[in-house]
Amino acid sequence: MKKFMMASLTLCAISVFGIASAANYTGPPVNAKLASEEIEGDFMTVWANNFSKHMKEWSDGKINIEVYPYGTLGTTGDINELAQMGVVDFVFSDHAWISSFVPQAQALALNYIFPTEQVPQVLDWTVRNGDFMPLLEDAFRKNDLVPLSIMFEGWQWVTSNKEINSLEDMNGLKLRLMSSKLLVETYKAYGASPTPMSYGEVYSGLQMGLIDAQVNPLFAIYSMKFYEVQDYVTQLKSEPFIGIPTANQKFFDGLTKEAQDEMRNFWINSIIPAGEWITERNQGDMEKMKKDKSSLKFHVLDDEAIVEFKQKAETVYPQYRKIGGEGADQILDALLNDIKGAEKALNIQ
Template sequence: MKRSILLLTAVFVLTLFGTAMAASYTGPAIKAKLASEEIEGDFMTVWARNFSDHMKKWSGGKIEIEVYPYGTLGTTGDINELAQMGVVQFVFSDHAWISSFVPQAQALALNYIFPTEKVPEVLDHMAKNGEFMPLLEKAFRQNDLVPLSIMFEGWQWMTSKKPIKSLDDIQGLKLRLMSSKLLVEGYQAYGAAPTPMSYGEVYSGLQMGLIDAQVNPLFAIYSMKFYEVQDYVTQLKSEPFIGIPTVNQEFFDGLTKEAQTEMRRFWIDAIVPAGNWITERNMSDMEKMKKAKPALKFYTLDDATIAKFKAQAETVYPKYPEIGGEGAQKVLDALLKDIENAKKALGVK
């Protein structure tokens, strides 16, 4: 499994490098910093390093991007602010944490708006053909940032100390979420008691009983060892975890057009290969958790229960335009339109 993941990554990087060599970078030498929201070996840091390697090779060694894994430059909130200020030139964050700076990005936090299959392909179609990304970029630029892509990191899973098989089971549950007003509204609609908390504090929060449960993709549950202090892992099929590689606007606009184009091209072309990579990685990490803790139970909600969760999630949709701020309704309309167009093009229900 690990070997096939590495092979998939290598094939993508070599293919991209081969096609990119037709470009000849004529700009100045550049040294930049990229802060990742995740630890070494996890999705964001792995693909940030792929990006760094690619840009160095493409530019003949003239563009050097140093990658800083989670914790080396601060917490998830800190690194987004550093990128906005230009202290670091790039940040790889997610749709929730970046929303403190770009509230419109919370459209991606609405539950049950994506299909349950081919999410990387849907995002790829959106990025290449849709109206959402240009509107999202406009919102980012109003906050001194530029989004380069939208990346699927797997579905969010809820871990807990008790089984979650119905809406009744989630009532009053002290649940750690990423910092996003819309996410909090969404899980409150299910009856939970959401508690935003820094990524690095989640394990101790679970261990000490400050929170009962938390939400993250499988690779994070494994690498951050949350499963050690939880007994159940539940899939609501409600929320794909979406990463947004982002660059400081002033820095990006100061690059040559060829460098800007290559950076965008790398991240857009990476959506599907990276989605395949993380899907395989998540399955591998699930097996590792089962082996490390045989008593750990994995559960996916049935269709009837999902329908009840979805009905509650839809009560939150009207709140997004106010929470999302200026231009939010246009962003949401474009997102929903892009998803529907992608589903039709891909034959997805």
């Protein structure tokens, strides 16, 4: 199998914030900008700041990366374009929003392809051992970008003003999604009436009744206060929210090899600890929401309902091969095979 940047350092030998020898960095000073899709304190911005700190310490102050949280440089669509153009050097975005530039990334948006446990470990195995990431990098590079890893940010949840217990409850639901053709088609298959909308417009959209529901991980539902104007929070067990730390290709290829390797190593070695961090954070945010709004109801679909949803989701899989861009067949097959390989290696039933 191809290897996508095997990280030789283990977490027991070096922590995510551990410092490799600065003497390894022989390049010139670097001043870079990183645009985050999320606000200060949320996953992408927290781990972007960790990345910035790590690279500054590793390079003995020669590599300085300034992090810009959501809203400081534009919307979710804007910052991906800025990275493609080289106005910013890094963007931390998700598999859906970046698909406007790299449609192949939508493979990660297919519902019900991941196991419901150990997702960070599955992603870690995939990045280190699988065939998917080299193919994804090829697709990114054709669009002037370089993906450095894939990160688990928790499961997507649906918030709504009506209770969702079955597929039938999705009928006609005006639901906000991230900008991904594949996600739109998936939720149409569920019976909903999905519409992409900028992250910063979701609260007012819910408040004004322009949309009835929205999809996001728990930390975003809490930090953006979506739960204040919704009554139900439902887990479909369908889709992990996956972030992709990405570099502008020209900028990244202009770095020294040791700097490139260290950047990749940071993000790859962060997959599991970041997954643990966000799992704890999401649980805490759930408890905060329950405390702030006692009427708010959390619900996980039962197995019978999940079977119905999964059957509908599978009808959309062939569409990825049509809208996923050049090499979509090979990329999807590689991802599905990598997930199977990870499940076998991790003994996930």
